[in-house]
Amino acid sequence: MADEGPIVGRETELSALSGLAESPDGRALLLRGEAGVGKSVLLDAAAARSLALGHRVVRTAGVEAESELPFAGLHQILHPLLPQAAGLDRVTRAAFDTVFGRTAGEAPSVMALGVAVLDLLALVSGDRPLLVVVDDAHWFDPQSAEVGRFIARRLSAHAVRMAIGVRADVASAWDAAGLPELTVPALDAHAAALLLDAHAPDLADGARHQILEQARGNPLALLELPRALREGSAPGTGPGELPLSRRLEQLYGDRIRTLAAAERTELLRGALDGTGAAPSPADRARYRLGDVDGALAAGLLTVDAATGDPVFRHPLVRSALLQSATPNERRAAHAELARLHHADVERHAAHLAAATVDPDEAVAAVLERAARSATARGAAASAVALLTRAAELSPGSAARSRRLGDAAYVAAQSALLDQAQELREVSDRLAGAHQSPTAVITSAYAALYRDGDVNSAHRRVAAALGSLPPDSDPETRTRLLNLLLAISLFAADPALWTVTDALVDAAPVTPATSLYRDAFGDVARRGAGARERVQDAFARLGEEQPWDVMRLGVAAYHLDALGDQRLLVRRVADREVGSGAVTNAMTLLQLVMLDQIDSGEWDDAERTGGRGLDLTAAHGYALFAHQYHGFLGLIAAWRGDTERATAALNRLDRWARPRGVGHLTQLAEAIGAAAHLTAGDFEGAYAYAGGLTAPGTFAPCSQQALRTLLDLVESAVHTGRAEQARAHAEAARDQGLPAISPRLGFLTAAALAMTADDTQARAAYERAVAHPAGAEFPFELARVRLAQGMWLRRARERAAARTVLEQAAEVFDRLGAVPWARRARAELRAAGAATPQSAHGAASALTAQERQIAELAASGLSNKEIGARLFLSPRTVGAHLYRVFPKLGISSRASLRDALAGNSTEAG
Numbered sequence: 001m002a003d004e005g006p007i008v009g010r011e012t013e014l015s016a017l018s019g020l021a022e023s024p025d026g027r028a029l030l031l032r033g034e035a036g037v038g039k040s041v042l043l044d045a046a047a048a049r050s051l052a053l054g055h056r057v058v059r060t061a062g063v064e065a066e067s068e069l070p071f072a073g074l075h076q077i078l079h080p081l082l083p084q085a086a087g088l089d090r091v092t093r094a095a096f097d098t099v100f101g102r103t104a105g106e107a108p109s110v111m112a113l114g115v116a117v118l119d120l121l122a123l124v125s126g127d128r129p130l131l132v133v134v135d136d137a138h139w140f141d142p143q144s145a146e147v148g149r150f151i152a153r154r155l156s157a158h159a160v161r162m163a164i165g166v167r168a169d170v171a172s173a174w175d176a177a178g179l180p181e182l183t184v185p186a187l188d189a190h191a192a193a194l195l196l197d198a199h200a201p202d203l204a205d206g207a208r209h210q211i212l213e214q215a216r217g218n219p220l221a222l223l224e225l226p227r228a229l230r231e232g233s234a235p236g237t238g239p240g241e242l243p244l245s246r247r248l249e250q251l252y253g254d255r256i257r258t259l260a261a262a263e264r265t266e267l268l269r270g271a272l273d274g275t276g277a278a279p280s281p282a283d284r285a286r287y288r289l290g291d292v293d294g295a296l297a298a299g300l301l302t303v304d305a306a307t308g309d310p311v312f313r314h315p316l317v318r319s320a321l322l323q324s325a326t327p328n329e330r331r332a333a334h335a336e337l338a339r340l341h342h343a344d345v346e347r348h349a350a351h352l353a354a355a356t357v358d359p360d361e362a363v364a365a366v367l368e369r370a371a372r373s374a375t376a377r378g379a380a381a382s383a384v385a386l387l388t389r390a391a392e393l394s395p396g397s398a399a400r401s402r403r404l405g406d407a408a409y410v411a412a413q414s415a416l417l418d419q420a421q422e423l424r425e426v427s428d429r430l431a432g433a434h435q436s437p438t439a440v441i442t443s444a445y446a447a448l449y450r451d452g453d454v455n456s457a458h459r460r461v462a463a464a465l466g467s468l469p470p471d472s473d474p475e476t477r478t479r480l481l482n483l484l485l486a487i488s489l490f491a492a493d494p495a496l497w498t499v500t501d502a503l504v505d506a507a508p509v510t511p512a513t514s515l516y517r518d519a520f521g522d523v524a525r526r527g528a529g530a531r532e533r534v535q536d537a538f539a540r541l542g543e544e545q546p547w548d549v550m551r552l553g554v555a556a557y558h559l560d561a562l563g564d565q566r567l568l569v570r571r572v573a574d575r576e577v578g579s580g581a582v583t584n585a586m587t588l589l590q591l592v593m594l595d596q597i598d599s600g601e602w603d604d605a606e607r608t609g610g611r612g613l614d615l616t617a618a619h620g621y622a623l624f625a626h627q628y629h630g631f632l633g634l635i636a637a638w639r640g641d642t643e644r645a646t647a648a649l650n651r652l653d654r655w656a657r658p659r660g661v662g663h664l665t666q667l668a669e670a671i672g673a674a675a676h677l678t679a680g681d682f683e684g685a686y687a688y689a690g691g692l693t694a695p696g697t698f699a700p701c702s703q704q705a706l707r708t709l710l711d712l713v714e715s716a717v718h719t720g721r722a723e724q725a726r727a728h729a730e731a732a733r734d735q736g737l738p739a740i741s742p743r744l745g746f747l748t749a750a751a752l753a754m755t756a757d758d759t760q761a762r763a764a765y766e767r768a769v770a771h772p773a774g775a776e777f778p779f780e781l782a783r784v785r786l787a788q789g790m791w792l793r794r795a796r797e798r799a800a801a802r803t804v805l806e807q808a809a810e811v812f813d814r815l816g817a818v819p820w821a822r823r824a825r826a827e828l829r830a831a832g833a834a835t836p837q838s839a840h841g842a843a844s845a846l847t848a849q850e851r852q853i854a855e856l857a858a859s860g861l862s863n864k865e866i867g868a869r870l871f872l873s874p875r876t877v878g879a880h881l882y883r884v885f886p887k888l889g890i891s892s893r894a895s896l897r898d899a900l901a902g903n904s905t906e907a908g
Contacts, residue, residue: 007041008198008219009191016182017046020163021053021131026155028162030174033184036220039165042184043133046163050131056124057131059304062139063274064318069347070379071099072274073144077132078117081124088123089864092116109574110143114150118873121151121160129159137164138172143378145173146577152179157879186217195219200226253320255298263294267301268325269333271318272351273340275311287337331355346370346377349386359395367393368403371410375545378575380414380582383407388423401430402473405438409479412445413547415582415619421446437476440464441483449583452623452659454491458499461487465503474508481513482551488701489520489554490623492662497521497701512537512551519555524698524706527740531559538565546576550584553591558703560741562595563776569595577615586615586624593631600778602635602815609635626655630667637674638779640819645675666692666704673711678819682718689715696727698735706737706744710780713751714787726755742773750784761791769804782811786824793831801831814851846887853880854888858896 007014013031020029031039047057060076078096085093095108095116108116124130134140140148152162166174168183187195192212196203203211203226215221256264266289269275273287289310295301300317301310312318322330334355341347349370356363367390371383387407394400404427411420424442444461447453461484468477481504488500504517515533518526534556541549553569556562562569573588589612596605609632616625633648649671656664669688676684689712693705709732716725729751732738738745749771753764765788768774774781789805792798805828812821846854849870856866863874863881870877881893888899 006198007038007045008195009187010038010042010184013042013182013184014045017042017163018049020161021046021049021055023161026125026158026160028152028155028164028179030177030179030181031163031165031184032168032181033165034168034186034218036218037184037186038219039184040135041219043135043163043165047131047133050129050161053129055129055131057133059133060135062134062136064139066274067139067141068379068382068385069141069350070143070374070377070382071141071147073134073137073140074113074117074147075100075144077134077144077148078120081120084124085120088116088119091868092119096120109571110146110150110577111574112571114147114154115867115873117147117151118154118158118875121155122158122873122875125159129161132160132162134162134164136167137174138166138170140173141379142173142381149173149177149179152177154873154876157873157875187219187222188217192217192222196222196226199223253324255300256320256324258298259294263292264321264325265329265333266290266292267295268321268329269336271312271321272330272333272354273337287340331357345373346382346386353386353389353393356393359393361393361395361399364390364393364395364399364403368406371406372545375410375581378546378572378580380410380546380576380580381416384411384414384416384419384423397430401427404430405436405476408438408442410581412442413581413583415586415621417442417446417450437464437468437472437480441479444483444487445583448487448490449621449623452490452626452656452661452664454487454493454496455660458484458487458491458496462499462503465507477507478510478513481507481509482516485513485516485520486551489703490661490663492666492701492703493660494700512548516551516555519558522700523558523703523740524735524737525700527559528736529739530555531561531741534559534561535564538568541568546572546581546584546588550581550587550591553588557591557594560743560773562591563599566592566595566599582615582619583621586612586619586621589615590624590627590631593628597631597635598777600811600815602639606632606635622655623661626652626661626664627667630664630671633671634667634674637671638678638820639816640678642675642679645671649675663703666702670704670708670711673708673715677711677715678817680819680823682715685711685715686719686721695721695724696731698731709737709744709747709751710783713754714783717754722755725751729755742771743777746771746773746777747780750780750787753784754787758795762795765791778811779815779817782808782815782817782820782824786820786827789824789827789831793827798831802828802833805831806833846884850880850884850887853877854884854896854900857881857893858900 016029020027031042033039047059050057058077058080060073062073066072082096085096095113098108099113121130121132134148137145137148148162148164152164155162164174164179166172186192189212192215196208196212196215199222200208200211207226211222211225215225256267259267269287270289275287275289289301292301292310296303296310300313302313303309304311325333331354334351338348338351338355341351345366349366352363353367367386371386371390374380374383374386384407387403387410391400391403391407394403404423408420408423408427411417411423420442424436424438427438428436440460440463444457447457461480465477465480465484468480484500484503488497491497501517501521504513509517511533515530515537518530519534523530534552537552538556541552549568549572553562553565556565569588570592573585573592576582576585576588589608593605593608593612596602596608609628612628613625616622616628629648630652633645633652636642636644636648649668652664652668652671656662656668669692672688673685673692676682676688689708692708693699693702693712695712695716699705709728713725713728716722716728729748732744732748732751738748746768749764749768753761753768756764765784768784769781769788774784785804785808789801789808792801792804805824809821809824809828812818812824852870853866856869857863857877861869863877866872866877867874872880884896888896
């Protein structure tokens with residue numbers, strides 16, 4: 001509102017914004033205040049200051065009509081910058097093409113997309129600083145807000161600033177962004193009087209007092225109410241009778257009504273389509289206003305200085321247009337916009353639905369397709385609304401019931417269990433059913449996730465499957481079967497699995513469901529060949545929904561194939577956390593954490609666990625919360641934090657055992673075995689590991705029976721139970737565990753080596769440590785090398801012992817497994833090496849992330865390749881290396897390998 005004259009009473013805010021524009025470092029500032037308080041004016045001032053400094057400015061504004069269209073806000077930010085994207089690598093450009101709908105494929109995760117945006121911003125700001133202004137950010141769609149928050153927190157390494165305006169009375173994703181905030185309050189009495197007198201000096205005393213009273217320091221009201229009074233409209237009957245924004249919308253409504261009908265129609269189309277900020281890419285272009293001279297003259301519109309296009313003067317103008325339009329006028333405008341966006345399935349469907357009154361199967365089918373597109377793009381919460389509207393427009397009760405059932409299912413996957421229950425009840429009433437399959441699915445999900453009630457959930461789902469008629473809907477049967485398999489996995493009860501197996505065997509099942517049964521249940525007896533089936537299923541993934549990726553990911557973990565899919569799983573997990581399938585995101589984050597544990601990224605795994613706990617607490621999912629506590633307890637056990645490990649064990653056992661959640665009670669026992677092994681209490685470790693499965697056997701339907709193979713053998717060896725240890729190692733071989741996965745092959749080879757007699761031990765250990773899968777599981781490989789070194793020392797092969805013990809100690813040090821490192825160094829001393837208690841030297845001054853980046857750089861990877869692996873921008877990688885070099889006492893990348901190797905040798 002630059003045409004309103006000097007800015008009054010905002011010295012503090014203007015100083016802060018000048019500081020933002022002139023800052024030598026990239027950073028973001030969030031402006032928060034009520035509607036009309038002047039956030040837009042202040043953002044204009046920030047933009048003007050940046051332009052005066054020779055900086056580049058990109059303006060954008062959130063639009064309420066697009067608040068549920070994935071990435072609509074991000075389109076506005078990026079569109080003016082895309083011409084320079086040619087300077088980016090092909091993978092980064094492909095991320096933008098997918099999100100903008102120009103190419104088919106799965107949308108990238110928030111983290112991957114955020115890194116791509118940072119790369120583009122870094123490129124654009126290379127020659128002159130950039131200011132990104134986001135007005136009305138509270139109307140940003142959740143996906144754009146997630147990306148916006150991601151980049152706003154990571155600008156310090158770039159010449160990029162962000163100024164973001166949000167309403168104080170509208171909840172948004174920016175509320176928890178953790179950004180520096182500038183509260184924009186109402187003007188004080190003195191400044192309010194100055195502003196009013198400057199713009200309406202001829203007001204009578206009574207009118208002046210009334211306006212000051214009603215405006216209460218709101219600058220927009222101080223400017224608008226005198227204009228309304230001059231035009232013959234009363235400023236109001238008394239303060240507080242209506243919200244201020246309502247009164248202002250009414251004032252705009254008076255001006256709108258003076259326009260010609262054609263011009264009002266034009267403005268309405270623009271309001272419904274979000275006209276007012278920078279246009280999106282051509283295939284998602286907003287409606288362009290034309291022939292709106294009257295609206296410009298009335299002060300409803302202004303001209304965008306960058307594009308020359310007419311844009312709305314204030315968001316309240318849009319609100320007034322929508323409030324003043326009749327239902328028929330809105331529907332006609334939506335119909336025109338649906339034609340405009342015929343190539344964009346989600347926007348086309350949204351406008352088509354709003355234009356339709358009577359039931360129409362064709363429109364309902366379009367909405368159903370749009371819902372599937374939304375879930376595939378990480379907007380499952382939006383899909384619920386689309387499916388609900390599709391049900392409303394379905395001509396028959398059967399179709400309405402089915403679509404509401406689908407909406408209930410998606411709501412359950414989106415952590416909207418209460419909404420799922422409401423949708424399910426309506427669906428059942430339409431179908432004339434008291435306890436439909438949809439009702440069973442919804443209630444079982446709630447019982448499982450919130451309460452861990454596996455027994456009653458299993459009973460209800462099994463009964464529903466048993467009563468399905470032969471010609472029942474295949475998708476409903478598949479959903480019931482897949483849910484029953486998940487419940488059975490958590491129960492880990494052979495008796496319940498017997499019922500589950502019978503129901504799976506009795507029904508025509510999809511290949512995926514058959515795979516889930518073999519991976520979730522008795523892997524030791526059904527797992528042969530399943531790993532290859534998982535890999536084939538991932539290779540065939542196309543537009544599958546997030547729950548398909550989640551179930552396949554769980555199967556991959558239990559078959560030790562998750563490492564091959566880690567990038568996909570991490571990307572989908574990040575994508576779904578915001579407004580996607582949040583329930584699935586909780587499991588996907590667990591898979592990310594477990595993969596990080598297996599691959600030796602324990603610090604990252606703890607951070608992922610904390611993130612998962614926050615998510616489960618927000619939704620009250622006790623089952624998943626206890627899983628996260630268990631995984632964190634396992635890390636604590638291997639690191640020797642007995643207090644945390646014991647607390648996690650007790651928490652799991654107290655909650656899970658009375659409920660019959662065997663999957664978690666077994667995890668508790670695995671924590672106990674790990675904690676006692678780490679402490680050197682092998683008798684205690686044997687008691688826990690032997691409680692999971694008897695030596696020489698593998699308890700059916702127990703995932704931990706396989707995962708604790710090495711724990712049982714190692715504790716048996718150290719307690720003099722050589723016969724039991726050998727029996728268990730041979731049972732692993734004879735059961736065919738090596739055929740199930742390379743990891744189980746590695747563990748079986750290690751177990752056979754630990755139990756071999758002295759004539760065979762050397763060759764057995766060499767086979768074990770040379771197993772290709774060992775390198776993928778560094779902690780387990782280090783344990784095997786420790787055992788190998790101990791045997792070599794006893795065999796008086798001290799030089800060979802020192803070599804493998806040094807390798808083991810280095811891994812234990814890196815993982816923070818202090819008791820294991822201490823044990824390895826004690827063995828090293830016994831083998832004749834003079835060793836310190838822990839690694840020292842320049843490399844020890846590196847943070848975990850700096851060490852990881854330095855090692856990758858030493859291996860020959862470029863900054864861009866390192867960033868792709870670690871979800872960092874190349875500039876951020878470069879900044880880390882800039883700090884690494886002086887810590888290591890080097891000046892070039894070429895010296896990294898020697899510097900790291902030298903410090904490792906010193907530590908050994």
